[in-house]
Amino acid sequence: MPTxxxxxxAAGGAELLATxxxxxxxxxxxxxxxxxxxxxxxxxxxxxxxGASTCILPSRFWLPLHRRGAITWLTGDPAHFAxxxxxxxxxVQGDRYPFRLGRVALELLGVGGxxxxxxxxxxxxxxxxxxxxxxxxxxxxxxxxIGLADVVHGRTLQLEAxxxxxxxxxxxxxx
Amino acid sequence: xxxxxxxxxxxxxIELEKQFPPPNESExxxxxxxxxxxxxxxxxxxxxxTHVAVLNGTVVGHGRNSLQLRxxxxxxxxxxxxxFIIVYIPTRGL
Numbered sequence: 095m096p097t098x099x100x101x102x103x104a105a106g107g108a109e110l111l112a113t114x115x116x117x118x119x120x121x122x123x124x125x126x127x128x129x130x131x132x133x134x135x136x137x138x139x140x141x142x143x144x145g146a147s148t149c150i151l152p153s154r155f156w157l158p159l160h161r162r163g164a165i166t167w168l169t170g171d172p173a174h175f176a177x178x179x180x181x182x183x184x185x186v187q188g189d190r191y192p193f194r195l196g197r198v199a200l201e202l203l204g205v206g207g208x209x210x211x212x213x214x215x216x217x218x219x220x221x222x223x224x225x226x227x228x229x230x231x232x233x234x235x236x237x238x239x240i241g242l243a244d245v246v247h248g249r250t251l252q253l254e255a256x257x258x259x260x261x262x263x264x265x266x267x268x269x
Numbered sequence: 270x271x272x273x274x275x276x277x278x279x280x281x282x283i284e285l286e287k288q289f290p291p292p293n294e295s296e297x298x299x300x301x302x303x304x305x306x307x308x309x310x311x312x313x314x315x316x317x318x319t320h321v322a323v324l325n326g327t328v329v330g331h332g333r334n335s336l337q338l339r340x341x342x343x344x345x346x347x348x349x350x351x352x353f354i355i356v357y358i359p360t361r362g363l
Contacts, residue, residue, distance in 0.1 A: 101305050106362045122362075126308075128301055136351045137297050139304070153275060154335050161279045203298075205305055211298040227275070234318070235335075235357045 095267050098204025098212040100142055101126040102253075102262035123262050127240055128203040131155060132164030133216070137203065138238055142264075144251070146241030149200065149221045150186060155238050156196075156223040165196040165223070172225060184222060186236050191224040200245065202266065214268050219244035278336040282350050285343050292352035300324065300354040316358045323354040 105124040109117045125142040131151070138155065151159075159165050172192035173182045183190040200219045204212035220243050226236050250267045300323045307313065313321060313328075320335040321328050322342055329346070332338035335355050343350045 101308065103309050126305075134351075135291060135294070137301055137354060139301070139354075139356045157275050158279045158282065158336075161276070161283060203301075205298060205301045211294065234360055235320075237357070237359075 095269060096212070096214050097207075097265050097267040098127070098202055098214055099207035100204065100264040100266060101206045102264050104260075121259065125262075125264050127266075128205055129238070129240065130201040130203065130216075131198055132159040132162065133199045133201075134159065134162065134164060140238040140240045142240045144242060146239050148241040148243040149198075149219055149245065150184075150236070150239040150241065151198070151221050151223045152226050152236040152238065153224065154235075156198075156221070159198060160223075165198050165221070166218075168195040168197065168220075170194070184224065186224060186226075186239075187234065189233075191226050191236075193225065194223045196221050196223055200240075202240075202245070204266075207265075214249070214266065217244060217247070275336060278334075278340055281340055282336065282343070285340070285350050289343075289347075289349035292349045296325075297352065297354060300326065304354060304356060313358045318358070318360040320355050320357045323356070324348075324352065329353070 102123055102125050105122045107122040108120045110120065112118045127140055127142045129138050129140050131138060156165065172194050174180060175182050181192055184193050197218050198221045199216050201216040202214045224236060248269055250269065253262065253264045255262050303326045304323050316331045319331040319333055320338055322330040322338055330338055330342050339350050339353055339355055342353055
């Protein structure tokens with residue numbers, strides 16, 4: 095069965111004060127995956143976010159796809175709520191952005207396994223395309239987020255941690 | 270920087286793609302793997318808050334706008350835009 099290895103990395107965490115001046119460390123790990131978007135051969139690195147309902151494409155990723163006609167748009171430019179007609183927005187990394195919904199071909203790639211590139215079959219997935227533009231002074235760039243909707247359909251995500259929890263490994267397998 | 274500037278960069282990149290043969294996927298894969306093997310080390314600390322571009326196991330450029338960085342590197346190296354692996358290094362954490 096086709097399998098890709100995701101990259102798992104310690105991403106810091108939080109220290110909470112405990113009793114007697116000690117502290118409790120809450121570790122944070124992040125999973126990464128490589129992708130082709132829209133059938134275009136640019137390898138992009140993305141956060142594989144099991145807490146995200148769907149994929150989020152910042153403007154630097156979706157504008158090139160839009161220009162090539164590689165996005166099937168599902169909403170207006172930007173999206174508006176049905177009923178109220180108000181412009182919809184989404185919170186990403188603490189800021190809110192207008193967005194547009196679409197569908198894009200997504201191919202997941204693994205570079206963390208064998209010496210050959212691993213691939214899963216291309217699937218059309220729902221994407222949130224944010225209207226984030228570079229600012230002055232430059233703000234933190236939004237990551238390309240791979241969420242679960244459509245992406246894990248028919249697939250198994252397996253996560254393993256070492257006995258002390260310091261090392262993680264993750265695979266995604268197509269049945 | 271405006272949406273229009275972004276769109277102009279995208280248009281330029283698509284035109285540049287037509288001038289070069291498509292990149293070898295296994296070479297791109299090797300650079301992506303090179304990046305992953307060094308992710309989380311001190312190697313990318315100087316580039317925090319910017320996008321880094323990797324080519325043949327070397328950081329060949331960095332900048333605050335990934336589209337502009339890719340366009341400038343194509344002109345400098347005379348190769349297909351998709352040959353570069355470009356990854357944003359966050360200001361904090363991974």
